Amino acid sequence: MIQFKNDFMTVFQSSLFQTTCTVIEGKDFVLVVDPNWLPTEIEEIQTFIAQIQGKKELFLLFTHGDFDHIIAYKAFPGAKVIGSKGLQQHPNKQQKVNLIHQFDNDYYIKRPYPIAFPEVDLVVEEDGQQIVIGDTTITFYLSPGHTHDGLFTIIEPLGIWIAGDYLSDFELPFIYDSAKAYVETLQKAVRVLETHTVSVLVPGHGQTTTSKEKMKRRIQNSQEYLESLISAVMKEDLEKMASMEKEMPFPSSFTKQCHEENIAIIRKEFLK
Template identity: 25%
Template sequence: MTTLKEFRPGLLLTEVSLDDFDVRGAVIIGDNYTVVWDSLSHPRDLQPVLPLLEQKYWVLVYTHADWDHAWGTAGLPYHDQPIIGHINCARRFDEEAPAELREKQKAQPGVWNEVVLVPPTLSIFEDEMELTLGNISVYLHHLPGHTLDCIVGFIPEWGILLAGDAVETPLPVINADSPIEKWIAGLQKWERNERVQYVIPAHGKIGGRELLRQNSDYLQNLLAGISPNIPEKLDDFYRETHRNNLRYANFRIG
């Protein structure tokens, strides 16, 4: 069941507990437009969002094409709606996402039947894109790292960076094709931006720019072969993730 939390007027966070971890999206309500930030893992995750979309035009933005962020779209009246994502996100819907859905349907029969894979439609961008909602804007920026299609969204009027999976606590999740150096550079760029006051990731705690630093330090240490600082108590998911991260980073160094 999704909970809606008001982070500040005009910004509601959508939070769902999945089997292994929690995921967080958002609804950004401007004077003229509403943005749904990720459709989460399953159509039912968006049930509480529907009443928020009745009054204004709205668009859906995918932070990236991973299942826990982009599989809930069929829970919205999505036909003819603008859906925005990075060009690599659109590409991932061609083969990767359908293959993953088939796998999950095989592993958990019945659970994923309502999922419809809906790729980004009208607006596909490469580096950055501005969404003007009236009183505020959301600036979308490519920040490849966790995956090649990851983006973040900056709302300067509120000092808020919606970080998707580019930032994660207790630690970031590296994949086999993660461009780790680019990821570090992207995190450092945002860390230097003094207009960023709040960093809201899709997984883990909300904080300030220190979250960007913690993630870039972790990644830099891995690449340098130095043991990164991690919390003593990690749940199974993040212990396993840390092991995989070490493997991917060592592979890169080797």
């Protein structure tokens, strides 16, 4: 379904995990970010792109290599792929592909395209790296923490910030890579807002926002959560850690596992 739309951007939202896919239409290009999840949802995105692309060049941007974000890579043949060096050199490519196959097998899903890990054509290696297409400038910032291969993407002059799996309106930080890196990425997010004129923020899961105050608050919420959890772990405050698990929206075995992994990574990094 379409969650958000303006003159140059359409955000689709999957029924699963409120995962977003952003389609941006520039004068000279169409950029598709993290197309996902279900075949009918991907078909809706494909149909939309076929209506707007014309002779414009098609780009695929993957914010990181989690399987839900790369699941429709092969649904857009001929597109140039943008990703971080961490994505290009991902150490667990086959595992991610296996997770897609497992998901499809679990739910008897057939896809009309092959499953593969993205092959990156345009590699982002450092903060501030840019791609210029006509009068559009796309600026990238490495955003490790959730995963090692994450990217923030700023598209100007449209004022779009694609945040990947950060800055959701409901989802608390999930740390799969590094708590210290996550803290630094949130500090980088503050600088992004100070450096760029951002008019719309799209998270990987949850609602798009055009409010600068909400963007700031989402950063603060993540910072406060991590500060509290790091403090609780360092003090071995089991009661506080247990209460913070209850703060996870949509409580489930999945969120319980994510909370436990957050604690395990913090222990590893801060209690050496």
